[in-house]
Amino acid sequence: MSAIVRALRLLRWRPGLLLLGAVLLAVGAEASSVALLSVSGWFVVACFVLAGDPGFNYLGPSGAVRALALARIVLRYLQRLVAHTATLRWLTRLRVRLFDDVAALPREQAGRLRTGDLLDRLLRDVETLDELVLRCLVPLASVTAVAGSAVLVLTGVSPAAAAIAAGGWLLAMTATGLGLRAAPDEASARGAARSELVAAGGAWRELAALGAAPALRRASSARLADLTAVEEQVERRAARAGLVTDLGVGLTVLGATWVTAAGDAAITTVAMVALLTTAVGDLLSALGPAMAYARRAVVAARRLELGDEPVAGAPASLPAAASPVQVSPGAEPVVLTGPSGAGKTTLLRRLRSEHAAGASGGRVVLVPHDDQVLTGTVADNLRLADPDLDDDAMRHLLDLVRLDRAGIAPETPTGTGGRELSGGEQRRLTLARAIAARPDLLLLDEPVTGVDPPTAQAVLAAVRTELPATALVLTVHESQRDAVPFDAAWVRLDSPALAGTPPE
Numbered sequence: 001m002s003a004i005v006r007a008l009r010l011l012r013w014r015p016g017l018l019l020l021g022a023v024l025l026a027v028g029a030e031a032s033s034v035a036l037l038s039v040s041g042w043f044v045v046a047c048f049v050l051a052g053d054p055g056f057n058y059l060g061p062s063g064a065v066r067a068l069a070l071a072r073i074v075l076r077y078l079q080r081l082v083a084h085t086a087t088l089r090w091l092t093r094l095r096v097r098l099f100d101d102v103a104a105l106p107r108e109q110a111g112r113l114r115t116g117d118l119l120d121r122l123l124r125d126v127e128t129l130d131e132l133v134l135r136c137l138v139p140l141a142s143v144t145a146v147a148g149s150a151v152l153v154l155t156g157v158s159p160a161a162a163a164i165a166a167g168g169w170l171l172a173m174t175a176t177g178l179g180l181r182a183a184p185d186e187a188s189a190r191g192a193a194r195s196e197l198v199a200a201g202g203a204w205r206e207l208a209a210l211g212a213a214p215a216l217r218r219a220s221s222a223r224l225a226d227l228t229a230v231e232e233q234v235e236r237r238a239a240r241a242g243l244v245t246d247l248g249v250g251l252t253v254l255g256a257t258w259v260t261a262a263g264d265a266a267i268t269t270v271a272m273v274a275l276l277t278t279a280v281g282d283l284l285s286a287l288g289p290a291m292a293y294a295r296r297a298v299v300a301a302r303r304l305e306l307g308d309e310p311v312a313g314a315p316a317s318l319p320a321a322a323s324p325v326q327v328s329p330g331a332e333p334v335v336l337t338g339p340s341g342a343g344k345t346t347l348l349r350r351l352r353s354e355h356a357a358g359a360s361g362g363r364v365v366l367v368p369h370d371d372q373v374l375t376g377t378v379a380d381n382l383r384l385a386d387p388d389l390d391d392d393a394m395r396h397l398l399d400l401v402r403l404d405r406a407g408i409a410p411e412t413p414t415g416t417g418g419r420e421l422s423g424g425e426q427r428r429l430t431l432a433r434a435i436a437a438r439p440d441l442l443l444l445d446e447p448v449t450g451v452d453p454p455t456a457q458a459v460l461a462a463v464r465t466e467l468p469a470t471a472l473v474l475t476v477h478e479s480q481r482d483a484v485p486f487d488a489a490w491v492r493l494d495s496p497a498l499a500g501t502p503p504e
Contacts, residue, residue, distance in 0.1 A: 015093075018086035019133065025079035026142040029072055034146055034279040036068040041275035045268045079138070087133045132297035136290045143283045143290075150280045154256070157273060158263055161256040165277055168252025172245045173287055189230040193223040201416075238292050242285065249281030333464065333472040335484055338493035344475040345369065347493070348443045351473060362440030369446040371426040373418025378403075379410035381429060385436035397436055400462040401428040402455050423450040431459055435466050442467060444474035448483040456483040 043061040147169055154162035200220050257274040265273075336344045345368075352366045374381055382394050389397075394410040406425060418426045427450050434442055442463070448456035464472065464486050476484060 015086045015089040018082050018089070019137070022079050022083035022086060023138055023141045025075050025082060026138045027145045029075035029079055030142045030146045030283055031149060032068050032072040032075060034150065034276065034283070036065065036072060037279040038272050038276040039064050039068060042268050042272040045271040049267060083134055083138055090133065132293055136293040136297065139283075139286050139290045140294075143287065146283060147280050150276055153276065154273065157269060158256075158260045158265065160259045160263070161273055161277075164255040164259055165252055165280070168248055168255065169280065169284060172248030172252070172284055189227045193227040197223070234292070238289070241291075242289075245285060245287060249284055253277045253281055333474070333486060333488040335481075335488045335490050336473065336475040336493060337478050337481065337490060339478075342493040344493060345445055348445050348473065348475065351441075352443055363437065364441045364443070365434050365437050365439035366443040367430050367434050367445060367447065369449060371418065371423075371430045373414050373421065373426045373429060375416050375418075376414060377410065378408060378412045378414060378429065381414060382410070382433055382436055385433045386438075389436060393436075397432040400435065400466060401432045401459050403428050403432065424452070424455075427451055428455075428459060431463060435463060438467070439470055441471045442473070444472070446475055446477070448476060448480050451483075453480075453483050456480070457485040461485045 039061060043065060046061070047058070151162050151166045154165055197220055200216050253274060256277045257270060260273040261270045336347060338344060348366060352364050374384070378398070379389075379391075379394055382397060383389050386393075391410055395404065398404045398408060398410070403425060408421075408425065408429075412420075414420055414429075418429070421429065427447065431444070431447060434444070444463075447460065447463075451459065460474075460483065474484075481490075
C-alpha cells in the first residue's frame with residue numbers, strides 16, 4: 001500500500017481539496033438516496049394504514065420525499081463533476097511524474113523497459129489509478145459513512161436490529177475482500193500482451209520478408225489468449241465475491257426486519273427498517289468492484305514506480321589502458337580502439353557519467369552505436385537537439401553528413417523507429433543531430449559503422465570542423481582506423497596507450 005500512499009500524495013493542495021469535497025458530496029448523495037427510500041416506504045405504508053385518520057399530515061412526508069429526491073440528483077451531479085476534476089488533475093501529475101522518472105533512469109536501466117510495457121504503464125496503469133479515486137475511494141468512503149449513520153438510526157429504533165445490520169454488513173465486506181484477495185495479476189499479463197503486439201507491429205515487414213509472420217502471429221495470439229484467461233479468472237472471482245455480498249446483505253435485511261417486527265414495532269417502523277437496510281445493502285453491492293479496483297490500483301502504483309526496475313549488470317571494471325584518457329575542451333581528439341569486449345563502450349558511458357556529474361556544467365552528448373532515430377521526419381529528429389533550427393540550418397547539417405546526396409531533406413519521413421532510412425543513413429542522421437547540439441564533450445560509439453570509408457572520412461572531418469572547441473572521444477574497430485581523417489591520441493584498451501599515431 002506504500003506505493004498507493006506515495007501516488008496519493010500527488011493529490012496535495014487543490015486536487016486533494018476537490019477530492020475531499022467529492023467524498024462529502026458522495027456521502028450526501030448516498031445518504032439522500034437511502035433516506036429517500038426509507039421515508040418513501042414509511043410514507044406509503046402510513047398512507048395505507050392511516051388513510052382514514054384526519055390527523056395524519058400528508059404535507060410533511062410528501063415534501064421530504066421531494067426534497068430528498070432533488071438533493072440526491074443535485075449532489076450526485078456535483079459529486080461527479082468535482083471528482084472528475086480532481087482526478088484529471090491527479091492523472092496529469094501522475095503522467096508527468098512517470099515521464100520524469102523515465103528521464104531520470106540511467107540509459108541501461110531505461111533500456112530494459114520495453115516499449116509496449118512502458119506504453120501500458122502510461123495508459124492503463126494511470127487510468128487504473130483514476131478508477132481508484134472514482135470507483136474505490138469515493139464509494140468506500142460514502143458507503144462507510146452512510147452505513148455507520150444507518151446503524152445509529154437503527155439503534156434508536158431497535159438495538160437488536162442495529163446489531164444484526166452492523167454485523168451482517170461487516171461480514172459481507174470481509175467476505176468480499178477475502179474473495180478477491182487471490183486474484184491473478186492482470187496488469188502483468190496485459191503489459192506482456194501489449195509489448196508483444198507493439199514489437200510485432202514494429203518488426204512486421206522485416207519478419208514477413210523472412211517468412212516468420214506465421215510464427216509471430218502465433219506468438220501474439222498466445223499472449224492474447226493468456227490475457228483473456230487471466231481476465232476471465234478475475235471476472236469469475238469478482239462474480240463470486242459479489243454473490244457472497246448479495247447473500248450476506250439479503251440475510252441482514254431479513255434478520256433486521258424480523259427482529260424489529262418481533263419487538264412489537266409499528267408496521268410503518270418495520271417497513272422503514274426493511275427499506276433502510278435494503279438501501280444500505282444496495283450500496284454494499286458496490287464494494288466488490290471497489291475492492292477489485294483497489295487491488296488493481298496497488299499493482300498499478302507499484303508498476304509506475306520505476307526506481308525498483310531491475311538494472312543490467314554493473315559495468316565491467318575499466319582496463320588499465322583507459323587511465324591516460326583525459327578530455328577537455330579544445331584538446332586533441334581521443335580514439336579508442338581494440339577488440340570487441342575490450343570495454344570501449346563502457347569507457348564512453350563512464351566518461352559521460354563523470355563529466356555530466358562534474359562541476360563544469362558543460363553539455364555532454366553520447367551517440368551510441370545503436371542509433372536512436374525517432375518516428376517522424378528528419379526535421380523532428382534534428383530539432384531534438386535544437387528546437388530553434390530552421391530549414392537552412394538543417395539543410396546545412398544534412399550537407400555536412402552527405403545525406404542530401406541521398407535525396408534526404410528535412411521533411412523526409414524516417415518511418416517507425418527510422419526504418420525508412422538505411423543503417424548508414426540513420427548513423428549519419430544521429431551524427432548531424434549531435435553536431436546540432438553543440439556539446440562541450442562529444443562521445444561517438446562506432447560512428448563509422450555502416451558508412452563507406454570516403455563518406456565516413458568526410459563526415460568525421462565535418463564533425464571536427466564544425467565543433468573545433470568540443471572535446472571529442474570516439475571508438476572505432478581496428479579495421480576502420482583509416483576512416484579517422486585527423487590527428488588524434490589513440491588508445492588501445494588491451495595494450496599500453498599509443499599516443500599520436502594509430503596502432504600498428
